[in-house]
Amino acid sequence: MDHPNNGPQDQDFDRAGILIVDENPESRTALVEILAPCNYRLEEVKSAQETLTRLHSDEFAVLLIDVVMPQMSGLELASIIKKQEPAGIIPIIFLITENIDVKQIYKSYRSGATDYLVKPLIPEVVRAKVAVFVELFVQKREQKRLRESITGLNNELKEAKEKIRRLRRTYKMVLDSAGEGIYGVDSQGILTFINQSGAQILGYTTDELIGKPSHTIWHHHRLDGQLYSQKECPNFASYKSGKRHSGEDVFWKKDGTKIPVLLSSNPLIVENEIVGAVATFTDITEHKKVEEELRLSEARFRTLFEQATLSIQILDPEGRSIEVNRSYEMLWGLTLEMLKDYNILEDKQLIAKGIMPYIRKGFAGEASEIPIVLYDPSEINLPGKPRWVKGYIFPVKNKKGEIIQIVLMHVDVTELTLKENALRESRQQLQAIMDNSPTAIYMKDLQGRYMLVNRKTEKIFGIDKQEVIGKKDEDVFPSETAEIVRTNDKNVLESGVPIELEEIIPLKDGFHTYISTKYPLMDASGKPYAICGISTDITERKKAEGSLRRYSEELSAANKELEAFSYSVSHDLKNPLNTISGFVQILSEDYWESIDGNGRDYLKRIAQGTDKMRSIINNLLNFSRIEKQKIRREEIDLSEMTRRIISDLHYSQPKKRVHVIIQQGIKANADSQMLNIVLTNLLNNAWKYTSKKENPQIEVGTMKEGDKTVYFVSDNGAGFDMKLADRLFVPFQRLHAEKEYTGTGIGLAIVERVIKKHGGRVWAESEVGKGATFYFTLG
Incomplete structure (x- = not known):
């Protein structure tokens, strides 16, 4: 039902519709009367279906819906409206009773309510709340009209913008096709443009950079991390004083890392006025890496060359020395200056000792190992001591395969050679010691074959050691003895540790007892490869031990008898001593007054004597007990x-x-x-x-x-x-x-x-x- 209002005609409220939804005619009439003075367009419906139909055909500033309706509650209706377009955005005010549950109010908000009015209605409150939503409606409608006006203007600008856009696209394609970064700044250092390559190098998008001060974004610190004043910036000099700049610099990326760049900055001059600057920059990180790797490679080579323990001499293809390291100087006592007249290809000592063919192989382009030789610098009129050395020579070639240098390395084996000589002498001495040792020393392989024996072992076997080598125990001993010896050897090899044991060996003059220490010989992997034995004839000692054991047993028995005797004597003496002490005490206590001076003196002496005797007995007992304790x-x-x-x-x-x-x-x-x-x-x-x-x-x-x-x-x-x-x-x-x-x-x-x-x-x-x-x- 439409209710045109006859109040004052206010343009702001033209066609501002209010839809009243209530099945009760009286309630609808009451609302119309309250809102009539406001000059709104008031419409009434009594059902949910009518409400939905009207919402599709007209627009309203606000909906007034009764919560309690028989067919469909206001809450259900509001839920349906909120899901529809464009009605879903219309504000809803629920009409509720005073006794409504608070939970019902919360539910109304969840259903889409914007506000609510409590019955009986207060006219001033109703008008005030409705006026707020009507005002919002009018403002939105006015905004819509403004948008339509702006749309018209936009259409006029569209063609002009499209032309500019095409020009910019062409311009951007040119800039973005460049592999280096290109950017421009105005006279205040604000970025006016940057190409895609420049933004990517810096880790930004172009949108993140345009309109920002370039210096504070990527040029704020120096390479060493110190703040970079804008006044010292070469780019600043370009757009402020017109100076051109070209050189290496450092830019800072979005992630906080720094990159080395090659920067070229030029002023932008329009009508003799500096309006900004244009700069190009190239990321030279890889170039710097190559430079650094080259520097490190040179440093590593220099360090290895100087710190190497090997003597290194670098020669040119003509045989002249180019460089020698510290180890060379220490080995030979010669500096590069001393070698200025030396040519290795003319060294008569190397020729005489048969080394020159190996040297010439290196100069011919072939790596070669030089055998050990005793070289004496004094033979070619150079200072230095003679040294035993082993050498390695190899060529250094360029990309074309041409020999540009020859490297000669010397390994000082003087000490090793001297040690080998000493070892040879030591082995001879050891063999002499073994041969003159009173003990039998021998070595067998894992199969029990004798590998080494000394002279004492020869005497035991009664045959020459050359005849013993390669034989087994069963070849030189009776089978029973050989079996026992072989079993002992197996135990040593299986345990992997030295074992000391006694072995009885039958010889020509009877059975001899040997104390044998046998131990496995291990290879580098810890596995036994042989067994070594040292056997000492203890036959006489065993006899002496038997005699000593008998004497010890006899002495032990005597000590036990003496101990028993001491205990018995001490025990037997204590009883009479206690008796004497008891009588002395009785005499002293009961008859003291009737005893004269001499008698008393005798009693004191008797008491002192018994005390001393008791002390002697106790000390004797302690003396004997200590040994057992x-x-x-x-x-x-x-x-x-x-x-x-x-x-x-x-x-x-x-x-x-x-x-x-x-x-x-x-x-x-x-x-x-x-x-x-x-x-x-x-x-x-x-x-x-x-x-x-x-x-x-x-x-x-x-x-x-x-x-x-x-x-x-x-x-x-x-x-x-x-x-x-x-x-x-x-x-x-x-x-x-x-x-x-x-x-x-x-x-x-x-x-x-x-x-x-x-x-x-x-x-x-x-x-x-x-x-x-x-x-x-x-x-």
Whole structure:
């Protein structure tokens, strides 16, 4: 239904249509009344089908659609409209009720709604929202009219542009056909054109470059990476001051890499005014690579030539020296200057020694190996020492195959030759040693054939060595012996390691026992190719070992009996000693008051005697146990152990004052319990023998003897006569009178046994009245 409005005629709203879609006539009428004052073209439809029909026949500024319609909801209708052209772009305002679900509102936007109005409608709100979309509609329509006007103008320009385009295409084809880069800039350095080759060289498209300042795009840095001022740019000089430029430069590509170019820049002058510049550039990367490769090749050759360990002499086709390297100068002691009058083709020494034919082969164009020769420069009146050398000569030809140089290389084999001579002498000496060796030395191949034997082996076999060579064990020994020897050889070859074993060989004077060391000889690949053997006759030694074994068994049995006896005696003595000590204690405690002075003195002497006897017995037991005791080595702090022992001595004699010096951090790897016995005995002795000194002093420390650590306990006590030193470590041997210094006489014997059990040694140095120092090492 059409509702023409009778309000004021505003050109901006001419034919701006509003389509109202609602099945309820009252709702449509209410909307018409609200919008009537706005002078819009209002149309009403009551169904979805009518809506779609009208949209195909007319255009509207906005659609007002009721969401709730019985046949098809407004949401469904909006979804259909949005999929059609051109109706799909028309704004849609949904009419909804106050109690509509929020989710329904979101759904309306997804269906294509632009906005919505809530019933009951507020006229001012309706007019305001509709006015916005009408204004947009009018603006779009006006833009359409402007576009149509512009289209007319464009048609007029089309022909002119086409002519210009054809000219530009021709011009571009000419530029793009050029293999080098061509570009132009205006008087401000802005790029006005660049051909396809230039853009490709720089890694850009032409569109990326036109209108851009050329200097800041590809000419911003120098080759060394420093900033390139535009005022220093040769291209700048062309379009600013009219200077021409030609030379190598560097341009920077889009990917940030630099390329060397050959640049030519010329000013562009129109009516005597510089309006810009035209430049051409060529990528000379490959040219530079060739130059660099040539330079590197020359540098490599020069380095190899100068640093080569081979002596190299380069000659011209006439035999004159062109160049010599450092190794040549070092080998012969000759410089190129010294060789200015030398011609190798006239060298009489080379002629005399038969080398000249090899030299002439090289000059004739054939590579040749020159045999070893002793060459003496002094024979041709040149300085230098004679050397054994091996040579190689070959020609250098140009592309035409013409010989331009001859290269002669010398390998100094003087040392090798001398070594070979020495080796020859050494082999002769070795053979002499082998032949005079008291042991049998021989070598067999993998099949068991003798390859080499010495004179001793000859004597064993009873035949000349030339007759032995090539024979097998079964050819010279009885079959049983040969089988045993061959089995031993196989074991060595299979294991791949040396094996030492005893072999019993029957000889004319009876069976002999040999200790044989056999080992495989390996080739470069690690496979055995022969077996070598060294056999020593130990028949007499075996007899001696048998005797020694019997003596050892007898000695071991005697030691066991002695040990059992010592233990038995010690055990049997302890019981009566304990009985005596017990009675002495009873007498001292229960009858002390009834015993006179002499009796008390006797009791004290009895107690002291039993204590000393008990100490002797305990020391004897310790002495015998040490031999059987296993060593349990561990890291020990001897400094701390010494402090504990000294502390116990101070506790036992609190009135005695001794100055003790203990080196810090003394470490040892030994049995802690055994080493405690050693230090206790040595420190007890030092403590005892300084008792009569006014200022007693004891020192414990270490010192180095080669790579071994030597431990020492030193005192300034009584000392002893070094003539008696051999009695120091003998059990029950005392160097001082009992009444002067008490003791059991077995302590140092225990010390020696502990130290020897550790694989070390113990000794002492002393002077009577000036003290003694006991030293010991630990294996």
